[in-house]
Amino acid sequence: xxxxxxxxxxxxxxxxxxxxxxxxxxxxxxxxxxxxxxxxxxxxxxxxxxxxxxxxxxxxxxxxxxxxxxxxxxxxxxxxxxxxxxxxxxxxxxxxxxxxxxxxxxxxxxxxxxxxxxxxxxxxxxxxxxxxxxxxxxxxxxxxxxxxxxxxxxxxxxxxxxxxxxxxxxxxxxxxxxxxxxxxxxxxxxxxxxxxxxxxxxxxxxxxxxxxxxxxxxxxxxxxxxxxxxxxxxxxxxxxxxxxxxxxxxxxxxxxxxxxxxxxxxxxxxxxxxxxxxxxxxxxxxxxxxxxxxxxxxxxxxxxxxxxxxxxxxxxxxxxxxxxxxxxxxxxxxxxxxxxxxxxxxxxxxxxxxxxxxxxxxxxxxxxxxxxxxxxxxxxxxxxxxxxxxxxxxxxxxxxxxxxxxxxxxxxxxxxxxxxxxxxxxxxxxxxxxxxxxxxxxxxxxxxxxxxxxxxxxxxxxxxxxxxxxxxxxxxxxxxxx
Amino acid sequence: xxxxxxxxxxxxxxxxxxxxxxxxxxxxxxxxxxxxxxxxxxxxxxxxxxxxxxxxxxxxxxxxxxxxxxxxxxxxxxxxxxxxxxxxxxxxxxxxxxxxxxxxxxxxxxxxxxxxxxxxxxxxxxxxxxxxxxxxxxxxxxxxxxxxxxxxxxxxxxxxxxxxxxxxxxxxxxxxxxxxxxxxxxxxxxxxxxxxxxxxxxxxxxxxxxxxxxxxxxxxxxxxxxxxxx
Numbered sequence: 001x002x003x004x005x006x007x008x009x010x011x012x013x014x015x016x017x018x019x020x021x022x023x024x025x026x027x028x029x030x031x032x033x034x035x036x037x038x039x040x041x042x043x044x045x046x047x048x049x050x051x052x053x054x055x056x057x058x059x060x061x062x063x064x065x066x067x068x069x070x071x072x073x074x075x076x077x078x079x080x081x082x083x084x085x086x087x088x089x090x091x092x093x094x095x096x097x098x099x100x101x102x103x104x105x106x107x108x109x110x111x112x113x114x115x116x117x118x119x120x121x122x123x124x125x126x127x128x129x130x131x132x133x134x135x136x137x138x139x140x141x142x143x144x145x146x147x148x149x150x151x152x153x154x155x156x157x158x159x160x161x162x163x164x165x166x167x168x169x170x171x172x173x174x175x176x177x178x179x180x181x182x183x184x185x186x187x188x189x190x191x192x193x194x195x196x197x198x199x200x201x202x203x204x205x206x207x208x209x210x211x212x213x214x215x216x217x218x219x220x221x222x223x224x225x226x227x228x229x230x231x232x233x234x235x236x237x238x239x240x241x242x243x244x245x246x247x248x249x250x251x252x253x254x255x256x257x258x259x260x261x262x263x264x265x266x267x268x269x270x271x272x273x274x275x276x277x278x279x280x281x282x283x284x285x286x287x288x289x290x291x292x293x294x295x296x297x298x299x300x301x302x303x304x305x306x307x308x309x310x311x312x313x314x315x316x317x318x319x320x321x322x323x324x325x326x327x328x329x330x331x332x333x334x335x336x337x338x339x340x341x342x343x344x345x346x347x348x349x350x351x352x353x354x355x356x357x358x359x360x361x362x363x364x365x366x367x368x369x370x371x372x373x374x375x376x377x378x379x380x381x382x383x384x385x386x387x388x389x390x391x392x393x394x395x396x397x398x399x400x401x402x403x404x405x406x407x408x409x410x411x412x413x414x415x416x417x418x419x420x421x422x423x424x425x426x427x428x429x430x431x432x433x434x435x436x437x438x439x440x441x442x443x444x445x446x447x448x449x450x451x452x453x454x455x456x457x458x459x460x461x462x463x464x465x466x467x468x469x470x471x472x473x474x475x476x477x478x479x480x481x482x
Numbered sequence: 483x484x485x486x487x488x489x490x491x492x493x494x495x496x497x498x499x500x501x502x503x504x505x506x507x508x509x510x511x512x513x514x515x516x517x518x519x520x521x522x523x524x525x526x527x528x529x530x531x532x533x534x535x536x537x538x539x540x541x542x543x544x545x546x547x548x549x550x551x552x553x554x555x556x557x558x559x560x561x562x563x564x565x566x567x568x569x570x571x572x573x574x575x576x577x578x579x580x581x582x583x584x585x586x587x588x589x590x591x592x593x594x595x596x597x598x599x600x601x602x603x604x605x606x607x608x609x610x611x612x613x614x615x616x617x618x619x620x621x622x623x624x625x626x627x628x629x630x631x632x633x634x635x636x637x638x639x640x641x642x643x644x645x646x647x648x649x650x651x652x653x654x655x656x657x658x659x660x661x662x663x664x665x666x667x668x669x670x671x672x673x674x675x676x677x678x679x680x681x682x683x684x685x686x687x688x689x690x691x692x693x694x695x696x697x698x699x700x701x702x703x704x705x706x707x708x709x710x711x712x
Contacts, residue, residue: 383571383594385562479573479577
């Protein structure tokens with residue numbers, strides 16, 4: 001039998017029982033849809049993680065934070081004694097639990113990065129460079145731009161305390177994001193680069209208005225309660241706006257920095273660190289300012305850049321051995337990838353269950369079809385069809401069913417993926433307040449082609465036994481079959 | 483040399499004490515151009531004989547030779563080829579595929595051996611014309627009478643122009659007038675095309691009227707073989 005005739009006969013047979021074809025094909029569609037969506041999401045997320053790591057350099061970054069330790073022991077709920085009914089006893093026991101008796105011990109920072117530790121870490125073998133992360137909050141005023149008619153300069157005051165961070169003069173990414181002005185020429189320059197958002201909040205909305213501020217003076221006012229831990233946890237120890245400043249510092253505005261946009265390259269650690277930064281101060285200048293606060297010693301955290309990724313692993317060990325907390329892109333990257341792999345396997349397994357159920361549906365349909373068409377099989381054999389012709393007929397039917405279900409499933413998954421990309425992007429942007437332009441659901445050609453081949457393959461495998469059964473039908477018995 | 487040659491053909495069903503002998507040493511020759519009617523009661527071995535001639539079943543002993551093929555020596559694929567090229571079968575219950583036109587049913591054997599579509603259509607229409615159904619070629623079996631359905635089945639058996647036409651009770655489901663029409667077609671095919679026909683039937687009068695020879699079977703043996711007409 002020629003392929004064209006084989007396909008024509010198969011389509012004819014499928015159309016003869018449309019409702020069964022739709023139901024069975026629907027099963028294949030759902031299975032293929034689930035599998036394609038899960039694989040495309042896994043690919044997309046993998047790509048998102050990879051895009052966050054724009055260079056190998058980041059794999060050499062080791063972030064050091066204070067060591068957290070446990071205070072106290074795992075408590076035990078006191079026994080509720082005395083004469084009372086069981087309901088009251090249970091209620092009191094629950095109240096103990098609610099109030100923290102028997103709860104987990106507290107975690108507090110027990111190992112800070114003091115000046116000695118800072119020097120020690122910078123001198124670790126394998127460390128190429130060390131950078132302290134310096135953060136603080138300051139009240140901000142800018143010498144007014146005015147329209148030229150004022151005789152006395154006035155000050156524009158920021159509506160809130162601004163978060164400042166120290167940044168090195170040598171930086172790969174920040175200089176590329178300047179809207180106006182320049183980046184620092186040295187780490188101890190008395191200058192400030194301002195984020196466009198703070199300027200916007202101060203009423204300088206356009207690029208032109210913001211550019212006009214280059215060369216003006218910005219006054220930073222440090223108030224009690226604004227620095228230290230509060231720099232990490234705004235609102236915890238809110239600075240008193242009317243309190244007299246501990247000190248003030250006048251710096252020249254040398255640049256205006258815009259926000260990172262879309263898939264623009266960035267250093268992961270810097271991005272996390274500078275996520276909410278309003279002011280960028282030269283590293284040494286920033287450090288000197290923070291050190292003017294009473295009671296401050298050492299940075300809150302540090303970035304160590306190892307010479308090689310192998311060194312990074314050794315540096316991580318050395319830091320951990322000092323009782324400090326370590327975070328590295330490599331570690332986070334590995335963790336996320338591992339989690340993603342695990343999640344993909346679990347989701348993939350569920351999708352396989354869906355495909356397996358669809359395959360059972362095909363088996364059932366083909367077995368029924370063989371039973372119902374026993375006389376037809378007998379007739380075909382009497383007319384000269386070989387066992388192979390008969391088997392091919394049922395295999396082709398099932399393959400067509402798989403192909404149709406696969407085309408629909410892949411088509412739907414591409415459609416749903418597009419909706420998912422749009423909705424996911426909006427959700428992520430809303431949640432992170434950062435632009436997100438990566439693709440969550442990715443459909444490379446191999447996934448589309450592979451998905452179709454897979455659904456056809458499932459159809460063929462599912463029909464194998466029924467097709468062999470059809471091929472073995474005894475024509476004499478089949479022609480007598482009612 | 484006879485077109486059909488059966489020598490000492492044996493066929494048993496079942497095993498041991500439950501074994502039933504369907505054919506107990508059948509010898510039969512059918513010459514090309516003959517119209518042989520095989521008669522006999524139920525269980526006489528007629529249908530078994532038909533299945534062996536059709537290559538749908540194999541004999542347990544003896545030889546079955548049709549148009550030069552020793553059916554016992556053929557592989558399953560060889561038997562399929564034999565069915566496709568050497569014989570045409572007409573069944574009592576027509577065995578037409580529902581949901582397909584008369585033409586499509588007649589085309590089926592040609593589709594199986596890969597005849598080109600245009601050639602297929604021409605041969606099917608020619609066969610339908612030969613059984614007087616040219617006007618009804620686009621009708622589905624459900625739109626045709628019993629007699630018309632059997633004529634479509636005859637056209638399907640004829641379409642590849644096989645040397646031997648096997649008819650298994652072709653009039654069993656038809657009234658006597660329609661049965662006469664169908665028999666007339668078979669007789670005409672023999673006359674005009676020189677077709678060789680082996681037909682199983684219960685109806686002795688039809689056999690006497692249309693066949694050239696009457697073979698009677700009893701208990702798995704041929705007990706009589708007599709010429710009916712010259």
